[in-house]
């Protein structure tokens with residue numbers, strides 16, 4: 082049976098991660114996969130996570146099944162992180178389910194939406210995270226794109242986006258990135274969120290919000306401002322969140338799928354369908370990561386420690402954005418890279434040609450995704466000069 086299969090290409094992001102690992106170049110720089118790195122190029126376990134793990138080791142009493150929705154204490158805290166003091170919490174209109182990673186949340190959310198409307202189309206930004214389209218298609222949704230990023234002007238195509246979304250009908254879904262747009266780093270302003278939310282109300286489409294980088298852009302509340310604007314206006318939405326980046330729990334696979342209903346009773350019905358989707362895919366999520374986050378977010382001391390560690394990452398990323406622009410200028414490159422400083426989160430499109438990306442990889446061991454998406458957190462004070470000099474040489478051709 083297997084002989085009918087044809088080999089498939091490796092994933093554009095994860096394949097690059099493997100290629101980087103195997104590269105013997107001592108000067109190599111990984112600007113590929115979206116993993117935060119510190120100044121030394123490491124991705125250490127957060128101190129608050131270590132403390133929560135020690136607590137868990139001492140206090141865990143059972144390895145019995147956790148249940149379809151996962152850790153309820155975790156789910157409650159994730160809801161609070163997403164909505165803050167928003168009235169949705171008091172109105173009891175949101176139901177959160179722990180999932181295996183943000184990707185698991187997207188899959189559960191997509192299959193839930195497919196159950197709501199078997200013929201649904203999901204509209205995603207052009208471009209979007211490389212895995213979104215494959216994931217939604219595998220969930221049985223039709224996928225279409227709306228214009229988003231202007232590769233020439235290195236900004237948003239907001240008017241084009243609005244005109245495409247004005248064609249989206251009731252029963253369809255629009256995927257929006259809450260913050261730190263992956264891959265472009267270009268986020269909607271609050272004013273633009275209001276316009277998209279008004280359109281969602283007018284046309285009746287359902288927003289699905291992917292929030293994988295809460296805390297990496299401007300702060301925990303600021304990064305959720307767009308989704309809270311949406312929550313002010315629409316009756317129903319789906320939110321997919323991740324703890325990979327902001328808690329550094331990449332390999333624990335921890336995320337959440339939150340459904341918002343027009344009232345508590347309809348949220349209960351939606352939740353029952355979400356749980357049935359979960360049962361049909363993986364039955365129940367693993368517990369370790371959720372137990373860690375539950376412990377951190379229920380402890381005043383550990384929460385303060387987490388927020389400080391998260392702020393440190395955010396400040397480092399924003400500092401690197403400034404440094405990259407300065408150093409590329411100082412290396413004598415005439416091309417304008419100032420857009421890097423106007424963007425948010427770990428990613429920006431560097432905006433160089435495919436052969437230049439290949440040359441950076443092959444001749445200098447500098448890895449970025451083939452679209453020219455770079456993870457700015459891979460830059461450090463010790464490799465920035467090598468990076469700028471290599472780019473200068475490659476751009477001179």
Ligand code: LMR
Pocket residue numbers: 094095113114115116210212263
């Ligand atoms: C990325 O965009 O690089 C990360 O979200 C990792 C992944 O799974 O693609």
